[in-house]
Amino acid sequence: MSAVWRASRAAVKRRRLQTFVIGLVVLCSTTTVLLALGLLDVATSPFEKAYAAQRGPHTVAAFDTAKASPEQLARTAGRAGVTAAAGPFGRSVVDVPAGWLWMPGGSLTVVGRADPGGPVDRVEVLEGRWATAPGEITVGWTSGGSPGPELLGTRLEVPGSAPLTVVGFAAAMSKSADAWVAPEQMAAMRPATAQMLYRFEYSSTDAQLDSALARATAGLPEGARTSVHTHLGLKRAFSSLADAYVPFMTLFGVLGLLVSALIVGNVVSGAVVSGYRHIGVLKALGFTPNQVVAVYLMMMAVPAVVGSALGTLLGNALAEPILKVAFSGIETGRAAVGGGVGVGAWVSVVCLLGMPALVLLTALVPALRAHRLSAARAISAGSAPRTGRGLRVQRVLGGSRLPRPVSMGLGRLFARPGRTLLTMAAIVLGVTTVTLATGLTSTMLAYGEAGRGSGGALVRVEAGGPVNGRTPPLLGDTEIEERLRSLPGAPQVRARALAQVTLVGQSRPAYADFYRGTSASYATRLAKGRLPDAAGEVVAGPAFLTQHGLQLGDRVTLALNGRQTSATIVGELIDGNARALEASWETLLPLVPDPRALEYEVRLARGADARAYAEAAEAVDPALRASVSDSGNTATTTVVTFSSVFTVLLSTVASLGVFNTVLLGVRERRRDLGMLKSIGMTPRQVVAMTVTSVAGLGAVGGLLGIPLGVLAHRLVVDNVGVVTFPEPMKNVWDAPQLTGLLLAGIAIAVLGALVPARSAARMTIAAALHTE
Numbered sequence: 001m002s003a004v005w006r007a008s009r010a011a012v013k014r015r016r017l018q019t020f021v022i023g024l025v026v027l028c029s030t031t032t033v034l035l036a037l038g039l040l041d042v043a044t045s046p047f048e049k050a051y052a053a054q055r056g057p058h059t060v061a062a063f064d065t066a067k068a069s070p071e072q073l074a075r076t077a078g079r080a081g082v083t084a085a086a087g088p089f090g091r092s093v094v095d096v097p098a099g100w101l102w103m104p105g106g107s108l109t110v111v112g113r114a115d116p117g118g119p120v121d122r123v124e125v126l127e128g129r130w131a132t133a134p135g136e137i138t139v140g141w142t143s144g145g146s147p148g149p150e151l152l153g154t155r156l157e158v159p160g161s162a163p164l165t166v167v168g169f170a171a172a173m174s175k176s177a178d179a180w181v182a183p184e185q186m187a188a189m190r191p192a193t194a195q196m197l198y199r200f201e202y203s204s205t206d207a208q209l210d211s212a213l214a215r216a217t218a219g220l221p222e223g224a225r226t227s228v229h230t231h232l233g234l235k236r237a238f239s240s241l242a243d244a245y246v247p248f249m250t251l252f253g254v255l256g257l258l259v260s261a262l263i264v265g266n267v268v269s270g271a272v273v274s275g276y277r278h279i280g281v282l283k284a285l286g287f288t289p290n291q292v293v294a295v296y297l298m299m300m301a302v303p304a305v306v307g308s309a310l311g312t313l314l315g316n317a318l319a320e321p322i323l324k325v326a327f328s329g330i331e332t333g334r335a336a337v338g339g340g341v342g343v344g345a346w347v348s349v350v351c352l353l354g355m356p357a358l359v360l361l362t363a364l365v366p367a368l369r370a371h372r373l374s375a376a377r378a379i380s381a382g383s384a385p386r387t388g389r390g391l392r393v394q395r396v397l398g399g400s401r402l403p404r405p406v407s408m409g410l411g412r413l414f415a416r417p418g419r420t421l422l423t424m425a426a427i428v429l430g431v432t433t434v435t436l437a438t439g440l441t442s443t444m445l446a447y448g449e450a451g452r453g454s455g456g457a458l459v460r461v462e463a464g465g466p467v468n469g470r471t472p473p474l475l476g477d478t479e480i481e482e483r484l485r486s487l488p489g490a491p492q493v494r495a496r497a498l499a500q501v502t503l504v505g506q507s508r509p510a511y512a513d514f515y516r517g518t519s520a521s522y523a524t525r526l527a528k529g530r531l532p533d534a535a536g537e538v539v540a541g542p543a544f545l546t547q548h549g550l551q552l553g554d555r556v557t558l559a560l561n562g563r564q565t566s567a568t569i570v571g572e573l574i575d576g577n578a579r580a581l582e583a584s585w586e587t588l589l590p591l592v593p594d595p596r597a598l599e600y601e602v603r604l605a606r607g608a609d610a611r612a613y614a615e616a617a618e619a620v621d622p623a624l625r626a627s628v629s630d631s632g633n634t635a636t637t638t639v640v641t642f643s644s645v646f647t648v649l650l651s652t653v654a655s656l657g658v659f660n661t662v663l664l665g666v667r668e669r670r671r672d673l674g675m676l677k678s679i680g681m682t683p684r685q686v687v688a689m690t691v692t693s694v695a696g697l698g699a700v701g702g703l704l705g706i707p708l709g710v711l712a713h714r715l716v717v718d719n720v721g722v723v724t725f726p727e728p729m730k731n732v733w734d735a736p737q738l739t740g741l742l743l744a745g746i747a748i749a750v751l752g753a754l755v756p757a758r759s760a761a762r763m764t765i766a767a768a769l770h771t772e
Contacts, residue, residue, distance in 0.1 A: 003287070003291070004287075004291050004294045004295050004298065005298070007282065007287070007295045008294075008295050008298035008299050008302075011278065011295065011299050012299055012302050012303075015299075019299075019302065019303045020303070021656065021659065022300065022303040022304065022307070022359075023303035023304075023306050023307040024307065024656060025307070025653065025656045026303060026304050026306075026307030026308055026311065026355055026356075026359060027307040027308075027310050027311040027314070028311065028649060028652050028653045028656060029261075029307075029311065029355065029653055030307060030308045030310075030311025030312055030314075030315060030351050030355045031311040031312075031314045031315040031318065031649060032315075032646070032649045032650060032653060033311075033315075033351055033354075033355065034311065034312060034315030034316065034319065034347055034348065034351045035315055035318060035319055035645070035646070035649070036254070037347045037350060037351070038315070038319050038344075038347050041344055041346075041347060047234075047235045048235075050173060051173055051174075051231060051234075051235075054121070054122050054123075054124070054172065054173055054174070055084070055118075055119065055120050055121060055122050055199070056120075056121060056172075056173050056174045056231055056234075057086075057120050057121050057174050057176065057197035057198055057199060057231065058198060058199050058200050058203040058209060058212075058230060058231050059197075059198045059200070059203075059209055059212070059213050059228060059229075059230050059231075060174060060175075060176045060195065060196075060197055060198075060228070060229050060230075061195070061196050061198065061213065061217070061225055061227070061228045062091060062193045062194070062195050062196075062225070062226045062227040062228075063088070063193060063194050063195075063196065063220070063224050063225055063226060064192065064193060064223070064224055064225075064226050065090075065191065065192060065193060065194050066192070067220075067221045067223060067224040068194075068220050068221060068224035070088050070194065072219075072220060073087065073088040073194055073196055073220075074087075074088060076196060076198075076216045076217055076220070077196075077198075077216075079215055079216040079218070080215060081200050081201050081202065081212045081215055081216065082198055082199070082200060082201075082212070082216050083199050083200060083201050084119040084120050084198075084199040085119070085120060085196060085197060085198050085199070086118045086119055086120040086121060086196075086197040087194065087195055087196040087197055088194035088195065088196055089111045089112055089113050089183075089186075089194060089195045089196075089197075090111070090112040090183065090186035090187065090189070090191035090193075090194055090195075091109065091110070091111050091112075091177070091186075091191050091193045091194060091195045092109075092110050092112075092186065092189045092190075092191040092192070092193075093108065093109055093110070094108050094110055094156070094158050094159075094189075095108075095159075096108045096156070097157075100154070100156060101139065101151060101154060101166070108178045108179055109177050109178045109179070110137070110177065110178065110179045110180065110181055110186070110189070111176065111177035111179075111180050111181075111186070111195055112180070112181055112182065112183045112185065112186025112187070112189075112191070113177075113180045113181075113182075113183070114132075114182065114183055115130060115132075116130050116170060116180075119199075120197040120198070120199055121172055121174050121176055121197050122172075123170045123171070123172040123180070124170060124171050124172070125138070125168055125169075125170045126141055126168075126169045126170060126171055127141075127149060127151075127152065127168060127169040128149070128152045128166075128167050128168030128169060129167055129168045130167075130168055130170070130180070131167055131168065131180055131181050131182050131185070132182050133182055133184075133185075134162070134182060134184050134185045134188065135162050135163070135164060135165060135185065136164065136165055136167045136181065136182065136185070137156065137164040137165065137166055137167070137179050137180070137181050137185075138166075138167060138168040138169065138170050138179060138180045138181075139166055139168075139169055139170075139178070139179045140169070140170060140171060140172065140175075140177065140178050140179055140180075141169040141170065141171050151166065151169070152166055152167065152168070152169075153165060153166060154166040158189065161185075161188055161189050162188075164181065164185070173234065174197070174231070174234070175229075175234065176195065176197060177195075193226055198212075198213065198216060200212035200213075200216075203230075203231070205232075206230070206232060209230050209232065213228065258429055261358065279292050279296070282295060292367075293364070293367045293368065296363060296367045297360055297363055297364065297367065300359050300360060300363040301356060301359070301360060304355060304356040304359035304360070305356050307355070308351060308352055308355040308356050309352065311351065311355070312348050312351045312352050315348075315351065316348060318645065420697065423658055423694070423697055424697045424700060424701050426653070426654045426658075427654055427658070427697055427698055427701030427702075427705070427745055427748055427749055428701045428704045428705040428708065428745075429650065429654070429705065430650050430651050430653075430654035430655075430701070430705070430744075430745070430748050431701050431702050431704075431705025431706060431708075431709065431741065431744055431745040431748070432705040432706075432708040432709040432712060433646060433647055433650045433651070433709070434647055434651065434705075434709070434741060434744045435705060435706050435708070435709020435710060435712075435713070435741050435744075436643070436709045436712045436713050436716070437643035437644070437646065437647040438709075438732075438733075438737065438741065439709065439710065439713035439717075439732050439733065440640075440643050440713060440716065440717075441640050441643050441644075442732035442733075443713070443717055443725060443729050443730065443732055444640060445640075446728070446729045446732070447574065447723070447725065447729060456489075456603070456604040456605055456606045456607060456608050456610070457603075457604050457608070457610035457628055458601060458602070458603055458604070458628070458629050459490075459601075459602040459604060459610055459613055459614055459617065459626055459627070459628055459629070460599055460600070460601055460602075460626070460627055460629050461484060461599060461600040461601075461602060461614075461617045461618075461624050461625070461626045462598070462599045462624065462625045462626070462627075463480065463596070463597055463598060463599060463600070463621075463623060463624060473621045473622075473623040473624065474621055474622065474623065475620070475621050477495060477596055477597050480495075480597070480600065480620065480621060480624070481493055481495050481516075481517065481597075481600060483620045483621075484600055484602055484617055484620065487613060487616050487617065487620075488608070488613075488616075489604045489605045489608030489609070489613055490602050490603075490604060490605075490608075490613060491603075491605055492517075492602070492603040493517055493600055493601070493602050493603075494515050494516065494517040494600065494601045495515065495516040495517055495585070495597035495599075495600050496513055496514070496515055496516075496597060496598055496599050496600070496601060497513070497514045497516075497585070497588055497592075497595045497596065497597055497598055498511065498512070498513055498514075498598045499511075499512050499514070499560055499588070499591065499592065500512075500560075501558045501559060501560045501591070502558070502559040502560070503548065503556050503557070503558065503559075504556075504557035504558075504559055504564065505557070509579075510544070510548075510579055510580060510581060511577070511579055511580040511581075512538075512558065512580070512581050512582070512583055512588075513580065513581070513582045513583070514582075514583050514584065514585050514587060514588035514595070515532075515582065515583075515584065515585060515601075516584075516585035516597070525573050525574055526539070526571050526572070526573060526574070526726070527542075527572050527573060527574045527724040527725065527726045528552060528571065528572040528724070528726070529552050529569075529570050529571030529572055530570055530571050531570075531571060532570055532571065532582065532583055532584040532587070533584060534584060534586060535584065535586035535587055535589070535590075536565065536566055536567045536568060536586075536587055537567060537568055537570045537583065537584050537587065538556070538567045538568070538569055538570070538581050538582065538583040538584075538587065539569065539570060539571035539572065539573055539581065539582050539583075540569065540572065540573060540576055540580070540581040540582065541572070541573045541574070541575050541576020541577065541578070541580075541724075542572060542573075542575070542576070542723065542724040543575075543576065543577070543578035544576055544577070544578055544579065544580065544581055545569070545572060547578055550569055551569070552569055552570070552571070552572060553568065553569065554568070554569050555567065555568050555569075556568075556569065558583075558587070558591065559591075560591040560592065561591070561592075563590060563591045563592075564590075564591075565587060565590040565591055567583060567587055572724055573724075574723060574724055574725065574726065574729075575723045575724075602617070610628040611628065613626075614626035614627065614628060651748055654748050654752070655748050655749075655751050655752035656752065658694050658697075658748065658749050658751075658752025658753055659752040659753065659755060659756060662690060662693065662694060662752065662753040662756040662757065683762065686757070687757045687758060690753060690756065690757035691750055691753050691754065691757050693753070694749040694750070694752065694753045695746055695749055695750055695753075697749050698745040698746035698747070698748060698749030698750065699742070699745060699746055700745075701745040701748075701749070702741065702742040702743070702744060702745025702746060703742065703745075705741075705745060706738060706741050706742065709741070710733065713730075713732075714730065717729075717730055718730075
């Protein structure tokens, strides 16, 4: 065994470039595979995994402490079907003034809890610490990123109690509370309700949850339970955003796996085939066939192990920020890497063990073939590609009018047909990825501009009133609208009223936005139909229509406070809240005789100063609060990020495959190159011949990869359930773009071939022939 190890180590040192190429290919492939498997893992039930990691409650129930004592509530944790429970925790609702922290005002649900851990609902502290003493409060943070330490120390005045100081910010997917205080502080606030958190044995349907909660609370006084919310409602809210990423995450994952497997197989098998001469020499020196196979497997194992280890580290480093982009900022809280949506440990284990195993398995096939060859035949097989069909094709091309270096380069493609097909398959998938990424990026950029039209930033001006707990405006609705429109840079202003209505015949209520005023840019949010511009006309997003079994042209009846009005669905929005619809202002009048606007949407002209406009809008009336809401589109950022990362990775891996193919071809044909140079072939002709040998592959790969990429793009955009892309957002390619994509295949091939081609051009005749 020592002879095998010495021979393997010597071969690794002698073939530094080959070892480096194999290690680099395995590194890039491992990184791609880890991200691909991570995406496939995350795309499978992301909410369930994140919620389970945080031990989120299946049901959050509140009880009237005047009817049910803490002891009675605590006993419900031991009932049949309850697998875990926490509580009872005191719960109180406090008023929050406008402008406190980032909040517009209103109420804050506060729970008294000793620590963020426990058997149910493990809260993640993002900044600062948990409130553990009287006078302290930890506030819930539902957005992406971190709130920053500058907000710590903010004070909240609580009637009948000492002021509370913010000592930390935390997040919980369960939305069990808006803020937390110590139990001692909650006792001082004299709560009227208590909260229980339950995890049940069966929790996959609403009926199962209702039944489990009924069994757990059996025996409590009638009317003790005041409110309930379950994880299924949170899941629906989460899925409305996260599930939109599943189709393209899955597709990129599959592409990554295929390209990586093809390239690793091509590189490793080619390295073994090119070493047949070395195999023959080893046999001539007395190595047994099994020892020869062992030498080559160990030669491949060294760079494979190093490459897979480095690739796993790089993949994990890339996965964290990428998944944070995909799953931060969702309305159910933070479901980022720290929250449970991340690359599982099994993915790293599979990459660390699987990639070296793939390399060894790929090397084993040609090594076993060499195992059966005699020393003389192995040396002969390693000296040049086999003749036959390849030679006949080269003779045909040689008789054509093509320049001699070009015809010779094209002919070399047929010398190793198996290697050529593997390389072309990698280029095809690389071009497919580039085409898919280009299409998705164009579609998502257009989607990000939906609703903007030719306008600039969007400013939302919130009005005061009972809805948000602020003083009503001094001016009337129409007067505020006119004043806002008269400010510089505000050609488009719409007033918005919000109401929670009931759809007659439907079991769940819906939120309805009623708009007054025109906005030309609003039309770009439509996927089908037209805008609501008269009484009795509404529009909604695909998620709302799907959940309620509705489509364009259907009539619905809206009910509010004992009043009803009929409306027709005249348009489908590109996207929208699964529980919300939009309607004309005239549709609101039969439901609310004297409605007031909740806010005003102002689409500024291009180039207008949004901050200056916001300040001017707040000066119109003391009750107005303005904010600039165009802070970017999360879905667009996520798709573009994923597309860019995988395009770079897969293009790099494909180029490395071409690089290896050309490098092996140059080594196999050293003698031929020396003879060609000796009869007058110039370095430029050598480069042209070498690059031409793969440029044709690039062109064919482009022709095959473009339609596959277009098909994959259409497959993705047609299967995003929460978004309906209109045809202009799907048809994103024109002739110049398709030409550029064709050139992308050639570019992948040429870039991979350029370095070994220049190396072959610089090779001297003596160096090429010195082994003959």
